[in-house]
Every structure is written in structure tokens, then in C-alpha cells.
Amino acid sequence: MDPDTRSEFVESWGSMGVMWGINRSMARIHALLLATREPLGLEEITEELGMSRGNASMCLKDLRHWGVVRRVNLTGERRDFYIAEDDPWSMLFRIATQRKKREFDPAVTALQKVLATTGEEDDLVRERLEDLEEMLRAMDRLLQRFLANEGASRGMLKFLSAQVPYRSKKGE
Amino acid sequence: MDPDTRSEFVESWGSMGVMWGINRSMARIHALLLATREPLGLEEITEELGMSRGNASMCLKDLRHWGVVRRVNLTGERRDFYIAEDDPWSMLFRIATQRKKREFDPAVTALQKVLATTGEEDDLVRERLEDLEEMLRAMDRLLQRFLANEGASRGMLKFLSAQVPYRSKKGE
């Protein structure tokens, strides 16, 4: 892959990272590893992306924690090297699972707690909050099912995507 | 609803807002409107939440743009008043639709562009990127279907949530 194309990919993946709740530096490192066959050391990464050793080190720690990057030892090399996990599906599941636990579940719990301590005096407001809770509960169940069985979910997604030829993304 | 409970809800909804890509002030205003039967004016909102008129005005503008808050005119009142849309499902669809368009679609396009300009020289990397693109395309189709027919999707979510009694959120 030529350097310009690679760096274009690195930057666009960096922007998308935000959508996954991953910051720009982390996503750029991830992209670089995805686009590189050989394991890379800290040195190569900082040089290629123009970031500090400290930042790269912390990002790699987080990326490993998310389970999307792996540290490998090269024989004859004292340094650590890193490669991207190459199954994007498993990456998606890991990230979705962790974000659900960290962000979604606590919010549902908070809403349920509020409902538990809310009286019956205001029907309109109570109904609104109950509808909200019902929706979050539905999403929760969907996520649970989806995340509980990676193989099945993967198949379902592939099936859906295969059904109709891919068209431009105007379907809103 | 008593003031403490309400403010607890306002704050927890504020935290959750981040997950939807909505900032804290916006989510707090939204929560306050959700938890209030009567339409509120700018004045009441700024006073209750302790924020500036300017910020509240901008947040309300954005909330209306997201389609989750509506401006109403009260007879005999010169000021503008605001109420929350009370269908959370439609709120979910509006937000999901807009975020897909704003964040997801451009990233997919960028990846496709990179693939289009990438040669065949590196099989491993090319295959990684193709897998990634396949996954994003699958998600794209799923989102298109889900967002294309609000009624059907709503029914599906409700069905899933009704199937099994709700248990604690430990299913990871």
C-alpha cells in the first residue's frame, strides 16, 4: 500500500474512532496496525504518526485492553511489537460489550431507580418515563441476545447484508 | 415528582446523553422537559438548571433540530415555551438516522475509497480491510432496514423485549 493511501486510511479511521468511543490517537494507531503486515514497535509507530512515546504507550495499553491489538515478541528483538487483531467482528463485539456495560447499563439502572421512587401523582410524566424505560429495556434485551452469541449474530448480519445488492448510502 | 428525584433523573440522563452523542447541557434540558408536565420557558429552564440564557437557547435550538423537543405558544404569553416529544421511539429513530448519516456513512465511504486505490500486492492487509468493509456494509444494511420502517422495527424490539422476563444486566 502506498504511503499516501495508507495515511488517508489512518486519518479517516481516526475520525470514525470517535463513533466507537475511541479517541483519535488510539484509532490512528489501530488503523496503522491494520494497514501493516509486519508487527510494529513503539518507535516505528511514534515516528510514522508523529506522536509522543508516552501517548503511544498509553494508547497501545488501551487498545490491548479493548482486545483489538496484541503484543508480540519477536525473536532476537528486545523491544515489544504490536499487531492488529485481524477479525473485525470480534473487535466489534468486544467494544459493544464493554460499552454496553460501562455506559448503557448504568443509565438504565438510574432510570429504574427514579421510577421506583416516583409516585403516581403525575400520570403524563410517569407514563413518559415508563415508555422510556420500556424502550431501553427492549434495547437491552436486543443487545444481550446479540452479544450472547457471537457466531449467530455474525451470521445474521452477513445474511442481512447479502440479501440486497449494496447501494449508495442514501436510504434515510 | 419531588425535586430531589427529578434532579437525580436530570443528572443521570445528562450522563447518558453522552452515549447518544448529545452533550450534558442538552441532555439535562431534555430530561427536565421529560420530567415536567407543563411547557417551560427559557427563564424557568435556566433557573432550574443553573445555566446561562445563551447556552439554554442554543441547546434548545439543537434539541428541536434533533426532533426531541417542540416549541409551543401559550395563549396570552409572549414568550416561547418548550415541551419534550413524548414518544421515545421516534426520538431514538431520529437520533440514529442522523448519526448514521453524519458519522457512519462518511467512514464507510472513506474505507471504500481506500480499497479502490489499494493494489493487490499485500494479501494480508487487503484481506483485513476487505473484511472490515464487509462488516461495515452489513451494519449499514441492518441500519437501513431498521431505520426505513419505524413501525416494524419498533414491533421487533418490543417483541424481543417481551420474550423473556427482564433480568439484571449481567448478561455479558
Added chain:
DNA sequence: CCGTCTATTCAGAAAATTCTGAACAACCAG
């Protein structure tokens, strides 16, 4: 033990995001 090489940490710097409040605009009544 020392010197070298590398990874990690974290206080403070830099950057990005969010918020404020004063200025302005729009409207209305008198």
C-alpha cells in the same frame, strides 16, 4: 554492580469542547 535500552507513568502543557454574558435583533404596546 554498572551502563544501556525500552516501557510506563503522570504532572503540567496544549488542544478541543462547552459555556457565559454582553451585544444585538425582533417584536410589541403605548
Added chain:
DNA sequence: CTGGTTGTTCAGAATTTTCTGAATAGACGG
């Protein structure tokens, strides 16, 4: 037109997030 009321905007302040680089720690060979 004037004075009063309310909504909006936006430059800069405040806050939050991210990044840097120097300090530190660990590991290894000699």
C-alpha cells in the same frame, strides 16, 4: 418613536480531554 420584553449570536472564558516529555522503573548483558 420610545421603552420594555424576549430570543439569538458569538468572542472569549472556563472546563474537560488529550498529549507531551521528563522522570522512573524494569530488564538484560557484561
